[in-house]
Amino acid sequence: MDRQSSAALSEPSAASSDVADGRLDNFTRKLLSHSLLSTDDQRAILTLPFSLRLLGPNEYILREGEQARVCPLLLSGFAYRHKLVADGGRQIVALKIPGDPLDFQSLYLRRVDHNLQALTAVELAVVPLAALEKMAMERPAFARAVITDILVEASIGREWLVNIGRRNATARLAHFLCELVYRLNQTASPPADESDVPLTQEQLADLLGLTPVHINRTLKRLEEAGAVRRKGRRLKVADFAMLCRIADFSDLYLHRGNVG
Amino acid sequence: MDRQSSAALSEPSAASSDVADGRLDNFTRKLLSHSLLSTDDQRAILTLPFSLRLLGPNEYILREGEQARVCPLLLSGFAYRHKLVADGGRQIVALKIPGDPLDFQSLYLRRVDHNLQALTAVELAVVPLAALEKMAMERPAFARAVITDILVEASIGREWLVNIGRRNATARLAHFLCELVYRLNQTASPPADESDVPLTQEQLADLLGLTPVHINRTLKRLEEAGAVRRKGRRLKVADFAMLCRIADFSDLYLHRGNVG
DNA sequence: CGTGCGGTTGATGTAAATCAACCCATGTGG
């Protein structure tokens, strides 16, 4: 229930180019996880103009109904999209991790159809839409990468539908954790154990269509099975392979190495 | 449980141009529902080369894991995307209506991440990817429309997540019916009553994350309330306004008149 | 004219929600 006050994003005051210091590495790597970019293209991306924004946990980045005129990239921290429903419930419909672009959509749609909120403290690179449009115009591979990124997010959304619609609480939670570990390890290789999960139990509930209480009990059972570990409020993935088995996880939908 | 045999789509044998007879009107109108296209662009779209395919109910159009080399457009009939889960359950993740493009995704992603199946008998216009790519290259407004279409489908997917994750059976069913009525009436005006719903109760169940039995009982209650009408196996929307109220429906996510 | 799919209905089971305490770590102000 802690919907915090907003810090609406405006056009970057003076297009301060923190360009040179490689803050966009993250973003480039994300695009490379599913798209092919020449080293020239990659260098060009690193020169995109942006202004840096720091937001605290729970601050809003976009609100439903707004018209966005900039595109934030998530340099560090986590964020999520969510929608509210009449009776006060909310559903998280996407989780964004460091390197993810947060709003390519506003290049094409006038109105934002969901809320975008910081999960942890975040650093954003706020890029003017015009700069992105220009780069997409001049560099077809970049344009392709943008669309591919949109499509991969849509694919993840479809898998979430399956997850919420058809899997029980245990498999559902396990599946989400598998996806998170995969995504946090941008490399194509099966990822290491001990990934940290930065969500509270309430947030997990809002993401998985369950209640916090039930998340708690389900986590407990996963811990007893040895699949996760918890110390205090910190949640870690302990046995990735076991989680994959519980969730019947397949990573096809993430479209890793789409380019071969 | 009636997963029927496939009629996998291949490259159109001889690019038979049924061009002139306006079969792509549907498709153009769909794009116009969210995008701006000059009359010149519209004319050009109507000249896209395609070959006509007729499929019966339940025939597969695409299968998970395949590599598609053509893009089918749905001229008439209904189709749906779905994914299967380990225990035999399935989740429908998108419903496609006449005029909808069925696989822009394969322009950018190598592997199909879901199954695409005919719901009713369908007519498909199968367009070679190369022709679409060429047109997107030459006509930026068309390229924009393609991406916008992708984004609107993704937006609908997010709303489905909210629907399945957070609404009870009654509101969930009502919400889906509202969406269907809206989409079937491509005009921006609030649509008329008495729309026909072409899904069986089992399909509704697979789409809404419920069981057929529960769909049956929920439909019964909606009928008693006067929101829908049923004669035999035919289901109709009787009171659209009431359904909207039950579902707390807002059409923002459909991005109608995005250009208006 | 039978056969089967889709629909309908009732009885029963159960996963998850709800309600309600209480706990603990952390942070904050007196």
Added chain:
DNA sequence: CCACATGGGTTGATTTACATCAACCGCACG
């Protein structure tokens, strides 16, 4: 430095929405 407030988290008792199981029905169609 303690008093207290606060936001997670944990746990048990109870309720409930939906699933499951099992018949049976009736139209459509081959």
